[in-house]
Amino acid sequence: MIRFRKVFKSFSSGSLALTDINFHVAKGEFVFLTGHSGAGKSTIMRMIYADLLPSSGEVRVSGFSTERLRRSEIPKLRRRLGVVFQDFRLLEDRTAEENVAYALEVTGVRRNLIQPKVIRVLTQVGLAAKAGAYPRELSGGEQQRVAIARALVNDPLVVLADEPTGNLDDRATRGVVQLLRDINANGTAVVMATHDLGIVRQEATRSIELQNGAIVYDSAVDESEGGNQKR
Amino acid sequence: MRLIIREALLAFRRAPVLSALSITTIAFALFVVGLFALVALNIRNALEDVEERVEIVAYLMRGTPVEVVTVALGDIDAFPGVESAVYVTEEEALERARANLTEFQEAYDDLTENPLPASIEVRMAPGYRDAETVTRVAEWLGSFRFAEDVRFGRDWVERIDRLQNIAAVVGLVIGGAFAVASVIIIGTTVRMAVLQRSREIAIMRLVGATNGFIRRPFLLEGILKGILGGTLAVGLNYAAFSAINQVYTASFFNGLQALILVLFGTALGFVASAVSVARHLRKVGHG
Numbered sequence: 033m034i035r036f037r038k039v040f041k042s043f044s045s046g047s048l049a050l051t052d053i054n055f056h057v058a059k060g061e062f063v064f065l066t067g068h069s070g071a072g073k074s075t076i077m078r079m080i081y082a083d084l085l086p087s088s089g090e091v092r093v094s095g096f097s098t099e100r101l102r103r104s105e106i107p108k109l110r111r112r113l114g115v116v117f118q119d120f121r122l123l124e125d126r127t128a129e130e131n132v133a134y135a136l137e138v139t140g141v142r143r144n145l146i147q148p149k150v151i152r153v154l155t156q157v158g159l160a161a162k163a164g165a166y167p168r169e170l171s172g173g174e175q176q177r178v179a180i181a182r183a184l185v186n187d188p189l190v191v192l193a194d195e196p197t198g199n200l201d202d203r204a205t206r207g208v209v210q211l212l213r214d215i216n217a218n219g220t221a222v223v224m225a226t227h228d229l230g231i232v233r234q235e236a237t238r239s240i241e242l243q244n245g246a247i248v249y250d251s252a253v254d255e256s257e258g259g260n261q262k263r
Numbered sequence: 264m265r266l267i268i269r270e271a272l273l274a275f276r277r278a279p280v281l282s283a284l285s286i287t288t289i290a291f292a293l294f295v296v297g298l299f300a301l302v303a304l305n306i307r308n309a310l311e312d313v314e315e316r317v318e319i320v321a322y323l324m325r326g327t328p329v330e331v332v333t334v335a336l337g338d339i340d341a342f343p344g345v346e347s348a349v350y351v352t353e354e355e356a357l358e359r360a361r362a363n364l365t366e367f368q369e370a371y372d373d374l375t376e377n378p379l380p381a382s383i384e385v386r387m388a389p390g391y392r393d394a395e396t397v398t399r400v401a402e403w404l405g406s407f408r409f410a411e412d413v414r415f416g417r418d419w420v421e422r423i424d425r426l427q428n429i430a431a432v433v434g435l436v437i438g439g440a441f442a443v444a445s446v447i448i449i450g451t452t453v454r455m456a457v458l459q460r461s462r463e464i465a466i467m468r469l470v471g472a473t474n475g476f477i478r479r480p481f482l483l484e485g486i487l488k489g490i491l492g493g494t495l496a497v498g499l500n501y502a503a504f505s506a507i508n509q510v511y512t513a514s515f516f517n518g519l520q521a522l523i524l525v526l527f528g529t530a531l532g533f534v535a536s537a538v539s540v541a542r543h544l545r546k547v548g549h550g
Contacts, residue, residue, distance in 0.1 A: 138467050
């Protein structure tokens with residue numbers, strides 16, 4: 033589903049953002065990417081949705097390889113993904129329903145198919161009753177649910193959540209993590225970047241820890257090797 | 264297509280101040296271009312008025328048979344660029360002199376013989392009134408055996424020619440400079456509109472919209488702004504023309520010229536939008 037092979041990323045300033053990144057996320061898997069701010073979590077996320085390309089190495093996502101990826105293929109790749117951010121990135125002048133529908137409209141989905149899909153995902157995230165509300169009328173947790181609904185509406189193979197709970201209180205955080213778990217239970221892979229180790233400890237799931245742009249721990253690898261020690 | 268139209272129209276509703284600013288900027292930029300075009304148009308009209316008076320007169324030898332003149336008139340009429348050739352007999356010449364130069368009435372009465380020669384008056388068609396063509400035709404008329412003298416006011420024709428050349432060069436330079444300035448101003452205004460919607464563009468890219476799809480509402484918005492700005496510019500030009508026309512008789516654009524100004528605005532709006540969105544999409548990264 034997602035594979036990073038010997039990936040290095042350096043920016044034009046000369047700073048090395050990622051060093052020899054290797055990991056694989058299987059279909060339907062839930063993975064936490066952890067690490068302090070600047071560890072490389074967001075860089076990895078951006079590479080998955082092809083907002084950044086590796087300086088060397090290969091990133092493969094759902095059959096698309098960065099080695100052969102044409103510019104015109106990027107929208108096709110992104111339609112297989114759903115992306116959620118810390119700052120929600122909703123359009124303030126559109127209702128929750130319109131924000132979700134927008135993701136379908138811009139990809140050319142027929143009008144008569146849009147409404148049922150939007151209602152389905154808003155129901156899934158528990159916001160069907162607030163479909164007509166504008167983002168400013170919703171709490172942070174609710175706004176993030178709208179963002180998740182927008183990420184889900186295209187039936188993605190993977191949901192990428194980059195610090196989705198960073199702006200939320202504890203209660204809303206638990207709700208969003210549970211929602212992502214539910215989405216994963218339905219077969220959608222989830223990659224969630226977070227610096228909140230409390231969340232990771234509460235969930236019995238795979239975690240990859242980054243430090244200074246390198247993977248220092250991957251529970252899938254380390255546990256299969258019989259230990260829980262750091263790499 | 265419906266979505267593109269909706270998004271383009273929504274852009275006006277969501278940012279009415281910025282949209283109004285864009286349209287006003289386009290309108291004023293085109294107003295200046297239009298004002299200059301009006302000045303150029305009126306200078307051209309004035310020069311054409313003077314040019315229309317350009318006439319080549321071939322004075323004929325006394326006693327030239329009418330048959331010879333009639334044959335020659337046919338040849339002259341068929342000459343490329345000649346609009347009309349009129350034969351003026353000696354009697355007609357005297358009649359005209361009597362009518363136009365009344366102060367010499369007594370002198371005419373004392374005449375025992377008509378001193379005025381017959382002539383052929385040649386008018387050139389528009390586009391053939393330049394010094395070179397007029398001189399060529401005059402020389403050709405002079406080559407007829409019966410032509411005693413040919414006159415056409417060489418100095419005037421050359422002066423009009425020079426004025427027209429100066430007007431054309433100044434028009435091209437200043438008009439071009441105004442057009443370039445308006446492209447820059449309009450480009451900057453449209454860029455502001457694009458930047459204002461950068462968040463929306465980022466979301467569109469994120470959910471898998473193609474660059475072509477992202478561009479279309481902006482292009483339509485640019486076209487609509489261009490049409491509205493161009494139409495407003497024609498209105499402003501008309502207001503300026505009406506004010507000037509009260510003290511000095513001037514001409515305004517005809518329908519086609521006004522349409523060209525609106526189309527120029529439309530093209531500017533389209534190009535400025537296309538360039539601004541393309542630059543923004545390139546700047547915000549891969550994909």
